Amino acid sequence: DVKVTQSSRYLVKRTGEKVFLECVQDMDHENMFWYRQDPGLGLRLIYFSYDVKMKEKGDIPEGYSVSREKKERFSLILESASTNQTSMYLCASKWDRANTEAFFGQGTRLTVV
Amino acid sequence: GENVEQHPSTLSVQEGDSAVIKCTYSDSASNYFPWYKQELGKRPQLIIDIRSNVGEKKDQRIAVTLNKTAKHFSLHITETQPEDSAVYFCAAKWAGSYQLTFGKGTKLSVIP
Numbered sequence: 001d002v003k004v005t006q007s008s009r010y011l012v013k014r015t016g017e018k019v020f021l022e023c024v025q026d027m028d029h030e031n032m033f034w035y036r037q038d039p040g041l042g043l044r045l046i047y048f049s050y051d052v053k054m055k056e057k058g059d060i061p062e063g064y065s066v067s068r069e070k071k072e073r074f075s076l077i078l079e080s081a082s083t084n085q086t087s088m089y090l091c092a093s094k095w096d097r098a099n100t101e102a103f104f105g106q107g108t109r110l111t112v113v
Numbered sequence: 114g115e116n117v118e119q120h121p122s123t124l125s126v127q128e129g130d131s132a133v134i135k136c137t138y139s140d141s142a143s144n145y146f147p148w149y150k151q152e153l154g155k156r157p158q159l160i161i162d163i164r165s166n167v168g169e170k171k172d173q174r175i176a177v178t179l180n181k182t183a184k185h186f187s188l189h190i191t192e193t194q195p196e197d198s199a200v201y202f203c204a205a206k207w208a209g210s211y212q213l214t215f216g217k218g219t220k221l222s223v224i225p
Contacts, residue, residue, distance in 0.1 A: 004156075031211050040122070042202060042217035043157070050211050058212065059114070090156070097211050099145035099164060104156040 003027070006091050006105040013112050019078040021108050023091030029103075030096045032074035034058075034066065037088040037107070046089075049074055050097070081112045115140040117205050119216025126193050127224050134219045136203035137185040145206040146179060146186045147213065152199045160201075161188070193223045 007022035025032065033048040045058030049068040063085060067075045074093075078085055091105040116139040126132050138146075147162035163170045163177045163186065170177050174193075179186040190197055200220050204213040 033212060035215075040217060042119075043215040045212055045214070048212050056211070097209070099162075099206060101147070101159045101162070102213060104149075104158070106156050 004091055004093050004103050004105040006089075006108050008108050009106065011108060011110045013078075013081050013110065015082060015112055017078075017081045017112075019081045019110065019112075021076040021078075021089055021091075021110070023074045023076070023093075023105055024072050025074075025093040025103070026072065027093070027095075027103075028071065029093040030071075031094045032068065033092040033094075033102070034064075034074070034076045035090045035092065036060065037090055043090065046076065078110075081110075083112050086110060086112045115143060115205055115207055115210075115214040117203060117214050117216040119203050119219060121219060122217065123220045123222070125222045125224060128193060128195060130193055132188075132190045132193055132197070132221055132223075134188045134201055134203070134221070135185060136187070136205075136216050137183075138205040138214075139184070140205070140207045141181075141184065142207040142209075143184075143205040144208045146177070147204050147206075148175075148177060148188050149202045149204065149215075150199045151202065151218075157202060190221075193221075195223050195225050197221060198223045 034046045035043040047066040092102045094102040144165035149157040151157040176189045203216040
Protein backbone atom coordinates (compact mmCIF):
# COMPACT_ATOMS: atom_id res chain seq x y z
CA ASP A 1 0.00 0.00 0.00
CA VAL A 2 1.17 3.48 -0.83
CA LYS A 3 1.68 5.55 2.24
CA VAL A 4 1.70 9.35 2.24
CA THR A 5 2.34 10.70 5.69
CA GLN A 6 2.06 14.28 6.87
CA SER A 7 4.07 15.17 9.93
CA SER A 8 1.27 16.78 11.94
CA ARG A 9 -2.47 16.29 12.08
CA TYR A 10 -3.11 19.59 13.87
CA LEU A 11 -0.98 22.70 14.20
CA VAL A 12 -1.57 26.03 15.91
CA LYS A 13 0.81 28.85 15.01
CA ARG A 14 0.99 32.56 15.66
CA THR A 15 0.75 35.26 13.02
CA GLY A 16 4.17 36.00 11.56
CA GLU A 17 5.71 32.65 12.44
CA LYS A 18 7.54 30.58 9.85
CA VAL A 19 5.70 27.28 9.47
CA PHE A 20 6.92 24.02 7.97
CA LEU A 21 4.53 21.28 6.85
CA GLU A 22 6.23 18.02 5.99
CA CYS A 23 5.09 15.21 3.72
CA VAL A 24 6.77 11.86 3.13
CA GLN A 25 5.83 9.13 0.64
CA ASP A 26 7.23 5.63 0.58
CA MET A 27 6.54 4.53 -3.00
CA ASP A 28 9.32 6.27 -4.94
CA HIS A 29 6.79 8.57 -6.63
CA GLU A 30 8.22 11.27 -8.87
CA ASN A 31 5.43 13.81 -8.45
CA MET A 32 4.28 15.43 -5.22
CA PHE A 33 1.66 18.08 -4.59
CA TRP A 34 0.41 20.43 -1.92
CA TYR A 35 -3.29 21.33 -1.88
CA ARG A 36 -5.29 23.56 0.35
CA GLN A 37 -8.86 22.51 1.23
CA ASP A 38 -11.44 25.08 2.32
CA PRO A 39 -15.22 24.60 2.64
CA GLY A 40 -16.96 25.46 -0.61
CA LEU A 41 -13.69 25.94 -2.46
CA GLY A 42 -12.63 22.33 -2.92
CA LEU A 43 -8.98 21.38 -3.38
CA ARG A 44 -6.76 24.13 -4.70
CA LEU A 45 -3.21 23.44 -5.84
CA ILE A 46 -0.52 25.49 -4.11
CA TYR A 47 2.69 24.00 -5.51
CA PHE A 48 3.88 20.77 -7.01
CA SER A 49 7.19 19.06 -7.72
CA TYR A 50 7.84 16.71 -10.59
CA ASP A 51 11.33 15.70 -9.49
CA VAL A 52 13.93 16.32 -6.79
CA LYS A 53 14.75 20.03 -6.51
CA MET A 54 12.13 20.86 -9.17
CA LYS A 55 9.03 22.85 -8.32
CA GLU A 56 6.17 24.57 -10.10
CA LYS A 57 3.59 27.05 -8.90
CA GLY A 58 0.02 25.95 -8.73
CA ASP A 59 -3.09 28.10 -8.66
CA ILE A 60 -2.54 29.82 -5.29
CA PRO A 61 1.21 30.01 -4.54
CA GLU A 62 1.23 33.45 -2.90
CA GLY A 63 2.55 33.34 0.65
CA TYR A 64 3.96 29.83 0.27
CA SER A 65 7.18 28.19 -0.83
CA VAL A 66 8.26 24.55 -1.10
CA SER A 67 11.34 22.41 -0.84
CA ARG A 68 12.14 19.00 -2.28
CA GLU A 69 15.65 17.96 -1.41
CA LYS A 70 14.92 14.22 -1.42
CA LYS A 71 12.56 12.26 -3.61
CA GLU A 72 10.41 11.03 -0.75
CA ARG A 73 9.95 14.33 1.07
CA PHE A 74 8.10 17.49 0.05
CA SER A 75 7.86 20.43 2.41
CA LEU A 76 5.45 23.35 2.35
CA ILE A 77 6.70 26.55 3.96
CA LEU A 78 4.68 29.49 5.13
CA GLU A 79 7.28 32.24 5.35
CA SER A 80 5.18 34.47 7.59
CA ALA A 81 1.93 32.85 8.62
CA SER A 82 -1.25 34.90 8.39
CA THR A 83 -4.76 34.22 9.64
CA ASN A 84 -6.05 33.74 6.08
CA GLN A 85 -3.77 30.72 5.81
CA THR A 86 -5.82 28.90 8.41
CA SER A 87 -6.93 25.83 6.47
CA MET A 88 -6.62 22.09 5.88
CA TYR A 89 -3.48 21.24 3.92
CA LEU A 90 -3.30 18.02 1.93
CA CYS A 91 -0.20 16.49 0.42
CA ALA A 92 -0.47 14.05 -2.49
CA SER A 93 1.89 11.98 -4.59
CA LYS A 94 1.69 10.05 -7.83
CA TRP A 95 3.97 7.92 -9.88
CA ASP A 96 4.59 10.31 -12.76
CA ARG A 97 2.90 12.48 -15.38
CA ALA A 98 0.78 9.57 -16.64
CA ASN A 99 -2.92 9.25 -15.90
CA THR A 100 -2.58 7.36 -12.67
CA GLU A 101 -3.96 7.61 -9.17
CA ALA A 102 -2.88 10.36 -6.81
CA PHE A 103 -2.52 9.25 -3.18
CA PHE A 104 -3.28 11.72 -0.43
CA GLY A 105 -1.92 12.22 3.05
CA GLN A 106 -4.26 12.47 6.02
CA GLY A 107 -4.10 16.25 6.06
CA THR A 108 -2.79 18.91 8.44
CA ARG A 109 -5.29 21.29 9.94
CA LEU A 110 -3.40 24.53 10.49
CA THR A 111 -4.80 27.30 12.63
CA VAL A 112 -3.03 30.67 12.62
CA VAL A 113 -3.93 32.87 15.57
CA GLY B 114 -5.60 26.69 -17.34
CA GLU B 115 -8.19 24.02 -16.75
CA ASN B 116 -11.39 24.90 -14.91
CA VAL B 117 -13.75 22.28 -13.47
CA GLU B 118 -17.30 23.09 -12.39
CA GLN B 119 -19.15 20.61 -10.17
CA HIS B 120 -22.88 20.43 -9.31
CA PRO B 121 -24.68 20.17 -7.03
CA SER B 122 -22.71 21.32 -3.99
CA THR B 123 -24.97 19.30 -1.68
CA LEU B 124 -27.20 16.32 -2.39
CA SER B 125 -29.52 14.38 -0.10
CA VAL B 126 -31.05 11.08 -1.18
CA GLN B 127 -33.03 8.34 0.49
CA GLU B 128 -31.22 5.08 1.04
CA GLY B 129 -31.70 2.87 -2.01
CA ASP B 130 -32.18 5.77 -4.42
CA SER B 131 -29.67 6.84 -7.06
CA ALA B 132 -27.36 9.84 -6.88
CA VAL B 133 -25.88 11.76 -9.81
CA ILE B 134 -23.10 14.35 -9.63
CA LYS B 135 -22.13 16.33 -12.71
CA CYS B 136 -18.94 18.10 -13.74
CA THR B 137 -17.92 20.19 -16.71
CA TYR B 138 -14.39 21.04 -17.79
CA SER B 139 -13.01 23.79 -19.95
CA ASP B 140 -9.89 22.39 -21.63
CA SER B 141 -10.67 20.15 -24.59
CA ALA B 142 -7.16 18.67 -24.24
CA SER B 143 -8.12 17.05 -20.92
CA ASN B 144 -7.98 13.30 -21.17
CA TYR B 145 -8.24 11.91 -17.65
CA PHE B 146 -11.18 12.28 -15.26
CA PRO B 147 -10.96 10.72 -11.79
CA TRP B 148 -13.45 10.85 -8.95
CA TYR B 149 -12.36 10.99 -5.32
CA LYS B 150 -14.40 10.25 -2.20
CA GLN B 151 -13.57 11.92 1.10
CA GLU B 152 -15.29 10.57 4.19
CA LEU B 153 -15.53 12.84 7.20
CA GLY B 154 -12.10 13.36 8.77
CA LYS B 155 -10.34 11.16 6.22
CA ARG B 156 -8.17 11.61 3.18
CA PRO B 157 -9.59 11.73 -0.37
CA GLN B 158 -9.40 8.35 -2.10
CA LEU B 159 -9.87 7.44 -5.74
CA ILE B 160 -13.09 5.54 -6.39
CA ILE B 161 -13.25 5.46 -10.18
CA ASP B 162 -11.65 7.14 -13.17
CA ILE B 163 -12.22 7.37 -16.90
CA ARG B 164 -10.00 8.22 -19.82
CA SER B 165 -11.06 10.20 -22.85
CA ASN B 166 -11.12 7.20 -25.18
CA VAL B 167 -13.91 5.61 -23.13
CA GLY B 168 -17.53 6.78 -22.83
CA GLU B 169 -18.61 4.87 -19.73
CA LYS B 170 -17.07 2.81 -16.98
CA LYS B 171 -18.76 0.81 -14.21
CA ASP B 172 -17.58 -0.66 -10.95
CA GLN B 173 -20.37 -2.37 -9.01
CA ARG B 174 -22.75 0.39 -7.86
CA ILE B 175 -20.79 3.30 -9.26
CA ALA B 176 -20.41 4.40 -12.85
CA VAL B 177 -18.90 7.35 -14.65
CA THR B 178 -19.95 8.67 -18.04
CA LEU B 179 -18.02 11.05 -20.26
CA ASN B 180 -19.32 13.27 -23.07
CA LYS B 181 -16.24 14.73 -24.78
CA THR B 182 -18.22 16.85 -27.21
CA ALA B 183 -20.10 18.60 -24.41
CA LYS B 184 -17.05 18.48 -22.11
CA HIS B 185 -18.90 17.01 -19.17
CA PHE B 186 -18.70 13.86 -17.09
CA SER B 187 -20.92 12.45 -14.37
CA LEU B 188 -20.76 10.09 -11.42
CA HIS B 189 -23.71 7.77 -10.89
CA ILE B 190 -24.24 5.86 -7.65
CA THR B 191 -27.08 3.34 -7.60
CA GLU B 192 -28.76 1.72 -4.59
CA THR B 193 -27.18 4.25 -2.25
CA GLN B 194 -26.22 3.18 1.25
CA PRO B 195 -25.43 5.27 4.36
CA GLU B 196 -21.72 4.52 3.91
CA ASP B 197 -21.87 6.40 0.59
CA SER B 198 -22.30 9.61 2.60
CA ALA B 199 -19.16 11.67 1.94
CA VAL B 200 -17.80 14.55 -0.10
CA TYR B 201 -17.14 13.62 -3.72
CA PHE B 202 -14.65 15.49 -5.91
CA CYS B 203 -14.37 15.30 -9.65
CA ALA B 204 -11.09 16.23 -11.33
CA ALA B 205 -9.60 16.67 -14.77
CA LYS B 206 -6.09 16.44 -16.13
CA TRP B 207 -4.99 17.55 -19.56
CA ALA B 208 -2.58 15.56 -21.63
CA GLY B 209 1.03 16.28 -20.76
CA SER B 210 0.32 18.00 -17.47
CA TYR B 211 1.34 16.75 -14.04
CA GLN B 212 -1.50 18.07 -11.94
CA LEU B 213 -5.19 17.43 -11.43
CA THR B 214 -7.69 20.29 -11.31
CA PHE B 215 -10.50 19.54 -8.86
CA GLY B 216 -14.11 20.60 -8.71
CA LYS B 217 -15.38 22.20 -5.51
CA GLY B 218 -16.95 19.02 -4.22
CA THR B 219 -20.41 17.60 -3.57
CA LYS B 220 -21.53 16.65 -0.09
CA LEU B 221 -23.71 13.58 -0.46
CA SER B 222 -25.96 12.59 2.42
CA VAL B 223 -27.77 9.25 2.27
CA ILE B 224 -30.75 9.24 4.61
CA PRO B 225 -31.56 5.82 6.12
